[in-house]
Amino acid sequence: MEQPNIDIKYVAELARLELSDEQFRQLEHDMAGIVGHIATLLEVDVTGVEPTAHAAPLTNVWREDVAGRPYDRDVMLANAPALLNGETIRVPQVLPGEGMN
Amino acid sequence: MAGFKFADRPLHVIADELNDGAYSCAELSEAFLDHVAAEDGKVRAFLKLDGERVLEAARAADARRAAGQALSEFDGIPIGIKDCIVAKDETCSCASKLLEHVVSPYDSTAVARLKARGFIPFGRLNMDEFAMGSSCENSAFQKTANPRDLARVPGGSSGGSAACVAASFAPAALGSDTGGSIRQPAAFCGIVGLKPTYGRVSRHGLVAFASSLDQIGPMTHDVLDAAILLDVISGHDPMDSTSLPVAAGGFADAVRNDAGSSLRGMRIGLPKEYFTGAGLAPGVARVMEENIARARELGAEVIDVSLPHTKYAVAVYYIIATAEASANLARFDGIRYGARVEGRDLVDTYFKTRGAGFGDEVKRRILLGTYVLSSGYYDAYYLRAQKVRTLIRRDFEEAFRTCDLLLTPVTPNVAFKFGEKSDPLQMYLSDIFTIALNLSGNCGISIPGGSDFETGMPVGVQLLAPALEEARLLRAADCFMRGN
Numbered sequence: 001m002e003q004p005n006i007d008i009k010y011v012a013e014l015a016r017l018e019l020s021d022e023q024f025r026q027l028e029h030d031m032a033g034i035v036g037h038i039a040t041l042l043e044v045d046v047t048g049v050e051p052t053a054h055a056a057p058l059t060n061v062w063r064e065d066v067a068g069r070p071y072d073r074d075v076m077l078a079n080a081p082a083l084l085n086g087e088t089i090r091v092p093q094v095l096p097g098e099g100m101n
Numbered sequence: 102m103a104g105f106k107f108a109d110r111p112l113h114v115i116a117d118e119l120n121d122g123a124y125s126c127a128e129l130s131e132a133f134l135d136h137v138a139a140e141d142g143k144v145r146a147f148l149k150l151d152g153e154r155v156l157e158a159a160r161a162a163d164a165r166r167a168a169g170q171a172l173s174e175f176d177g178i179p180i181g182i183k184d185c186i187v188a189k190d191e192t193c194s195c196a197s198k199l200l201e202h203v204v205s206p207y208d209s210t211a212v213a214r215l216k217a218r219g220f221i222p223f224g225r226l227n228m229d230e231f232a233m234g235s236s237c238e239n240s241a242f243q244k245t246a247n248p249r250d251l252a253r254v255p256g257g258s259s260g261g262s263a264a265c266v267a268a269s270f271a272p273a274a275l276g277s278d279t280g281g282s283i284r285q286p287a288a289f290c291g292i293v294g295l296k297p298t299y300g301r302v303s304r305h306g307l308v309a310f311a312s313s314l315d316q317i318g319p320m321t322h323d324v325l326d327a328a329i330l331l332d333v334i335s336g337h338d339p340m341d342s343t344s345l346p347v348a349a350g351g352f353a354d355a356v357r358n359d360a361g362s363s364l365r366g367m368r369i370g371l372p373k374e375y376f377t378g379a380g381l382a383p384g385v386a387r388v389m390e391e392n393i394a395r396a397r398e399l400g401a402e403v404i405d406v407s408l409p410h411t412k413y414a415v416a417v418y419y420i421i422a423t424a425e426a427s428a429n430l431a432r433f434d435g436i437r438y439g440a441r442v443e444g445r446d447l448v449d450t451y452f453k454t455r456g457a458g459f460g461d462e463v464k465r466r467i468l469l470g471t472y473v474l475s476s477g478y479y480d481a482y483y484l485r486a487q488k489v490r491t492l493i494r495r496d497f498e499e500a501f502r503t504c505d506l507l508l509t510p511v512t513p514n515v516a517f518k519f520g521e522k523s524d525p526l527q528m529y530l531s532d533i534f535t536i537a538l539n540l541s542g543n544c545g546i547s548i549p550g551g552s553d554f555e556t557g558m559p560v561g562v563q564l565l566a567p568a569l570e571e572a573r574l575l576r577a578a579d580c581f582m583r584g585n
Contacts (some may be wrong), residue, residue, distance in 0.1 A: 006472060015427060015471040016448070017464055018456025030465055031472070033526045034157055036417040038473075038482065044489050051377035051487030054313045054343070055542025055568075056300040061342040075206045087576070091436055093446045 006031050105136050108378060111322045112272035113319045113329060113353075114176050119166075126166065126177025130221065133179055137224075137270045143251055145243045145377055146264040148184050149226035158221040161575045165219070175329070176219025181265040181274030184225040185232055185308040186317060188212045189220065195308050196240035197230045199439045199458030209306020210341070211275060211317050211334040218333050223271045226263030229539060230460045231430065232282055232310045234258050235528050236456060236517070239392060239462045249291055253516040262320045273321040273330060277307055279314045280418050281511075281535025284547035287320055288561020289516035293578070294320045295327045299542035300345035302331075302392055303338035311425035312343070313419075314539040324548065324579035328352035347569060350474030355572040356579045364580055365400030369522040370504030374411035375534055382514045384553030388560040389510055392550045395584050396508060401547045404504055408496040409518045411537060413489050414523035418536040419529055420473050420486035427470030433458065465525060490540050506577055510534055511561035515553045534563065543568050546578045 008028045012019050019027065077083060082090040107115065107129075119126065128349065134152045141147055162177030187193045187205035189212075194200045212222055229239035237245045237260025245252040245260045248268035259276030263286035266274050276283040278296040287294025293386060295318045302317045319330035335349035353508040365442045381389070396403055435441035435454030442453040459467070473482040500507060511534055522528050543565060550562030562581065566574035 008468065011468050011472045011475065014475060015467050016431075016451040016455055017459070018452040019464070023461065023464065025558065026461070027465060027468060028173060030525050031468065033524075034465075034469060034529070035472070037526055037530075038420055038486075041413055041416050041420075041485050041489055042481070044410070044413060044485070044492070046485060046488035046492070049488040049491050051484055052490040052540075053487060055494075055540070056343050057346060058300070058345070059357060064341055071206055078204050078206065081435060081439065081441035089437060091447060092443060092450045096446045096448065 004037060105435060106132060107136070107272070108269045109322055110269070110272065111326045112175065112178055113325050114477070114570035115178055115272055116581045119177060122175055126159040126162040127156060130155050130179055131178065131405050133223065133271055140268060141270065143246060144248055144264050144270075145245050145270050146226055146261045146268065146270055146368065148194060148196065148225045148227050148242060148261070151191070155223055157222055162219055162221070170564075172217065172219035177221065177382055179221045179223035180330075181223050181226050181262055181271040181275070182212065183259050183262045184228055185310075186211060186275055186278055187308070189307040191411060192225060193308065194225070195231045196228045196243045197458065197460070198462070199433050199454070201440065203411045203438050205306075210303035212306065212332050220333070226259075226265055226274060229258035229260070230463050231308070231426070232258040232277060232279055232463050233426070233481075235263065235281070235285060235532060236522070237286075238519065239460055241460050245517050247290055249480045250516070252555075253518050253558065254289065255288035256516060258282040258286075259294075259320065260286045263287055263292060263294070266290070266292045266320050266322065273319060273326050275317055275330075275334070276320045277315055277317050280422060280537065280539050281532050282320045283320060284511050284535050284545060284561065285532070287547040288511035288559065290319060291559030292322060293316065293324055293327050293549070293582075294547045295331060295575075296538060296545050297335060297355055297571060298345070298393045298544040299539070300343050301335050301349065301544070301571070303341040303344045303567070305338055305340035309429040311422040312429060313425060313480040314422060316539070324546070324575055324582055325353060325356050327546065328356045328575045331575075332416045332542060338506050345569075352571055352575055356575050358365050359576045359579065360442065361582065363400040364396060364577060367401045367506065367577060368504040369396050369401045369403050370406035370500055370507045371403060372406050372408040372411065372500065372507055372509060374408050375509040379510075380513045380520070380535070382553070383458065384515065384555050385510050385513060385560050387554060388551035389562070392562045392581070393508065395581065399580055399584055403508075406495075406500045406504060406507070408500060410489060410496050411533070414493060414540060415530055415533055417489045417540060418532070419469065420482050421490065421540070423466045423470030424474050424483050425470070427467045427474065428445055430463070430467055431516060462525070493537055494541045497537075497543055497567070505566070507562045507565040509565065511547045511563045515560060538565055544571050544574055546574055548578050548582050
């Protein structure tokens with residue numbers, strides 16, 4: 001199979017990563033080498049082989065359906081980078097466009 | 102580091118001495134704190150170490166011991182903790198700028214179980230950022246040096262934990278192993294590192310890198326210490342849905358009751374793919390030969406086996422681990438915790454926060470993981486890698502039908518010098534002997550096997566056992582180490 005052309009800019013957008021021009025060039029170079037190596041998997045015959053998603057043979061693990069009260073709100077908010085009135089997390093404007101105040 | 106009273110002293114010896122009243126827990130912790138203060142400027146193993154907190158816990162342990170209420174025979178012994186395993190009210194940065202000031206509101210299950218037995222969490226140990234790396238050079242904060250040669254790396258990603266134990270900054274430490282991150286630094290620093298069976302130790306409170314591969318394990322001076330710590334931290338945990346509901350414990354007893362015995366009746370397999378044409382450095386090859394001879398002297402039958410899909414393990418690993426990482430690290434967006442870089446709007450904030458907060462290696466792996474999961478490539482890479490993972494698992498199942506344990510090198514080379522490996526693919530390829538174990542879910546241990554005749558650096562020997570056969574693994578490893 002021919003080497004796929006990796007559109008780093010598109011992948012970085014999917015991953016929500018801002019990259020500098022220099023990082024962009026470096027990563028484009030690195031990724032070509034790495035993807036070239038992982039492409040060796042294309043030579044393995046996997047006909048009829050089931051995929052392994054997990055090493056532990058566990059499925060449908062349930063807990064009792066009982067309410068818990070693990071942490072107080074101030075504990076959970078202690079690490080938030082920005083708060084509103086000390087009781088909610090302040091987030092940036094969600095919809096793109098002109099600033100709303 | 103010569104002359105330090107507790108240099109290379111195993112925790113089980115310290116426990117005996119504490120129980121004999123040779124010194125107090127406060128004196129013990131004070132000695133380790135002084136040793137760190139004097140020597141860690143050169144090693145840089147610790148990201149944080151709160152001496153007051155440690156001494157307070159040590160004095161509390163002394164009070165319990167005086168009142169006859171010790172939590173266990175280990176009450177008051179300090180244990181270093183890798184910075185991706187959370188402890189209540191302590192920072193947990195994963196050596197990333199993004200999480201630099203995050204303080205954990207809870208204990209990981211492993212730390213909670215240590216505390217319940219009186220062990221004292223002793224500082225936050227450096228690592229490759231988010232456990233992504235093989236040299237500790239990817240930490241956003243500092244490069245940890247190998248205590249055996251300060252010009253060399255300690256390995257990674259649990260490089261801080263390995264250096265901590267090798268420098269005797271604490272009697273033992275916890276690390277985490279996703280593709281060799283306990284065993285490789287243990288080999289580079291000349292200590293013992295155990296990767297338990299997947300599901301043996303709860304991952305609750307271990308910051309996730311690749312959820313189907315990550316496992317917490319002990320890094321110690323000897324095998325009995327690894328068994329003691331596995332006894333403490335293993336066992337089912339309802340907080341981790343992948344935790345195995347099987348009986349755990351009895352590992353230390355298994356080692357103690359077998360002390361000094363031979364490997365008679367044990368069949369040890371040598372996977373040919375790990376030796377022939379595997380690029381072993383001459384010094385590593387020689388130590389392996391010595392250890393194979395040792396296995397025979399100790400009474401084991403040594404046979405050749407094959408793990409035919411070994412050459413695909415690196416490719417499978419770097420698809421599956423990065424795919425899982427790209428999903429796991431999506432949560433670090435600067436909204437609920439961690440450093441935020443404000444942008445024009447929400448999405449721009451995500452881009453800026455992640456662009457500024459993550460280092461180069463983390464970005465590289467998130468991109469690779471995002472790429473292999475993206476539309477059009479999922480079947481070709483991710484699904485195919487999962488199928489080859491099945492073939493790798495079957496290789497191990499097949500091999501363990503004919504032998505009890507596998508004996509292999511841990512790494513093709515000894516610890517390298519800072520900056521020596523700058524190409525990411527070359528760095529990934531050096532993980533070849535450790536990653537297949539994580540893909541298969543089995544357990545393995547790295548023990549000191551000898552020294553490289555060229556550099557004098559330690560060479561690790563790896564023993565691998567089937568899932569849940571830690572007792573067999575630890576007994577054999579202990580036998581090897583007594584022989585070495």
